[in-house]
Structures are given as structure tokens and as C-alpha cells.
Amino acid sequence: MMIERVIQYAQTLLKRAVSEGDITVDATAGNGHDTLFLANLVGDDGYVYAFDIQKQAVDATLHRLLDNALEHRAIVLKDGHENVTKYINKQVAAAIFNLGYLPGSNHEIVTKPNTTIQAIESLLNLLKVGGIIVLVVYHGHEGGKDERDEVIRYVSNLPQKYVHVLRYEFMNQKNDPPFLIALEKVKEYSIES
Numbered sequence: 001m002m003i004e005r006v007i008q009y010a011q012t013l014l015k016r017a018v019s020e021g022d023i024t025v026d027a028t029a030g031n032g033h034d035t036l037f038l039a040n041l042v043g044d045d046g047y048v049y050a051f052d053i054q055k056q057a058v059d060a061t062l063h064r065l066l067d068n069a070l071e072h073r074a075i076v077l078k079d080g081h082e083n084v085t086k087y088i089n090k091q092v093a094a095a096i097f098n099l100g101y102l103p104g105s106n107h108e109i110v111t112k113p114n115t116t117i118q119a120i121e122s123l124l125n126l127l128k129v130g131g132i133i134v135l136v137v138y139h140g141h142e143g144g145k146d147e148r149d150e151v152i153r154y155v156s157n158l159p160q161k162y163v164h165v166l167r168y169e170f171m172n173q174k175n176d177p178p179f180l181i182a183l184e185k186v187k188e189y190s191i192e193s
């Protein structure tokens, strides 16, 4: 396929941004697919900080890491990504969010606009120049469109001198397909919250 699917493209961007020894963040661990992907990229000297508010997701992520003998490369936290600065005070190379609900779980536990934006803002401060934040935006569920619109409003207003903001989206797919937003920090700055 010439044009990468959204999830493939997210992985391509993460691969480009992350080197061995880097600190990375999976902001919505869920079943742990992205945590495992990042754990493979950071090597034995790097770390993935994985966040999720559901015990089920934390357990699933830990199991996935253990099954792949990579648990030493990740810190899996049962806490909201909006609290990222409580845990990380080093520069981050990459972060990924999958907005929405955990597939196969309670569809009412979803990411929310305020906390998502708070986490993006904190991560932009922690991000190193050349680092990337990738958001895969699922918006078909209840509340999904509000979150999508608020996130788009927030990222569209980031200053282009400091952050490059990309939207990657298939335009002819039915049933609210996910799309991707990528934020690349191109110059050091500090955003006041």
C-alpha cells in the first residue's frame, strides 16, 4: 500500500523520533500495544512511561510487556496522563495518545477534552526539540466529536515557530474513521498553562 494507514503512520513517526536511551510516553496504555512498540524502540537504557486510569488496562499492559520480556523498559502507572509532570522531569522524545475508549471494555470510560489538552500542554513542555506527540483521534463514540473539536482548536492555535502541527486523514472512509494529529517541537519554548 502506497499510503500508510493511520496506525502504521503513527508508528513510522514514532520510529523516526525515538532512539535507544530515550524517554517516551504512552499516554493511553489501553491493551498496551503502543507501550510495547515504544519499549522495543527505547532499548535497555530508555523508558516508556505508560498511563491509564483503568486497572484492566494497566494489567493488560503489564502482561503484554511480561510476555515479551520487556517489563524492565516501562513504568506503567494507574493515573491520568494529565498528571504526567508528577512522574517525569526529563526530556521526552515521543508521546502517543489513542483518544476514545478501550476496545472490549466499558465504552463510558473515555478520554476527555480538558485532561487530554492538559496532558498535551505538559508534554509539549517536556518534549525535546525534534520530539513528537502523536494523537490518534477516535471520535465515533459519545463525546468523541466534542473532544475532537476541542483538541483541533487547541493544536491549531499553537505557535508555528515552535510547533509544527500535522493532520493526516483519509477523506473517503465511512463510519468516523480515526485520524492522526502530529505535533513536532521545532524550537525550545515554555507554554504557560
Ligand SMILES: C[S@@+](CC[C@H](N)C(=O)[O-])C[C@H]1O[C@@H](n2cnc3c(N)ncnc32)[C@H](O)[C@@H]1O
Residues within 6 Å of the ligand: 027, 028, 029, 030, 031, 032, 033, 034, 051, 052, 053, 054, 057, 079, 080, 081, 082, 098, 099, 100, 101, 102, 103, 109, 110, 111, 112, 115, 138
Ligand atoms: C483508545 S484506548 C487506548 C488503546 C491502546 N493504545 C491500545 O493499544 O490498546 C484509550 C484509553 O485511554 C484511557 N484513558 C481515559 N482517560 C485517561 C486519562 N485521563 N489518562 C490516561 N488514560 C486515560 C482509557 O482507560 C483507555 O484505556
